[in-house]
């Protein structure tokens with residue numbers, strides 16, 4: 001039996017953030033109940049021939065729905081699949097949609113990792129992003145999670161909306177560390193067409209940071225977090241040693257994973273599939289028609305994926321593994337690699353090709369040259 005991860009998409013939120021382009025909706029309990037009914041059917045109809053090492057409930061905001069719906073779905077996964085005793089089981093939550101009672105239920109059910117959408121330590125930035133919580137809520141949420149026994153707590157942050165207050169940032173990270181966080185994800189704000197933030201920028205109501213300013217902020221955050229004890233292991237991810245996210249690591253290692261729920265992706269037995277992203281279709285289609293897109297990855301696609309995903313990590317691309325897949329990148333891209341090395345963009349070290357950490361911010365351009 002090979003190993004795999006399970007991703008469960010919970011597409012409900014209590015309100016829509018201004019920058020959000022994810023499949024997430026504000027819906028009533030009736031729709032939520034129907035959704036979870038379908039989700040459980042979908043899980044039970046899948047071929048359970050993999051050993052599950054990680055489970056991730058993402059969204060949306062899983063903590064915005066009734067706790068018993070999440071607990072039941074986790075039970076379904078555990079009954080249907082062979083789940084490892086030491087599986088990492090993550091739940092995404094917003095700081096203002098949890099309380100001690102809920103967190104206790106999650107913990108008792110078997111969730112052992114909480115990932116909070118904190119986004120900023122400054123109320124003005126949170127308001128600008130259309131978040132409904134305050135910076136202080138995040139500290140309370142972490143404290144509560146710790147008090148009910150979670151020892152693996154992650155926070156998500158967004159940079160690029162407005163200039164960071166460095167003093168507030170560093171003090172807040174230190175306080176969070178003291179309260180018990182073990183992991184931090186830092187994302188650069190993306191302005192997606194169709195979002196309220198995109199419209200606000202377009203009509204001049206808001207001016208986000210320039211590319212140059214964002215690069216400076218990213219480099220600052222990278223340094224600050226490393227100085228505060230969180231080592232960077234991927235473009236957007238920092239952790240205390242041993243607390244790296246195993247679920248995401250599986251994606252970057254080109255591992256297999258099931259995806260359940262609206263717009264979820266799966267990669268199993270060399271087939272990549274994507275569920276419909278229309279909620280109505282998800283609710284009314286028979287289970288066998290939920291997949292909207294499916295493709296079998298050939299040799300070249302697998303090589304491209306491996307290069308793209310591995311280069312996101314600090315460890316980099318394992319050249320021997322790539323060679324075993326039939327691609328000698330050092331030979332095929334000799335001139336490009338030499339030029340990138342001369343410009344201190346990448347390095348080849350101990351059998352791995354890596355992007356220099358201070359060039360992660362332009363990794364997309366570098367990766368494009370190498371595939």
Ligand code: SF4
Pocket residue numbers: 012013015016017019020021022024059060061094117
């Ligand atoms: S909480 Fe997350 S998923 Fe929900 S609207 Fe905000 S950004 Fe989107």
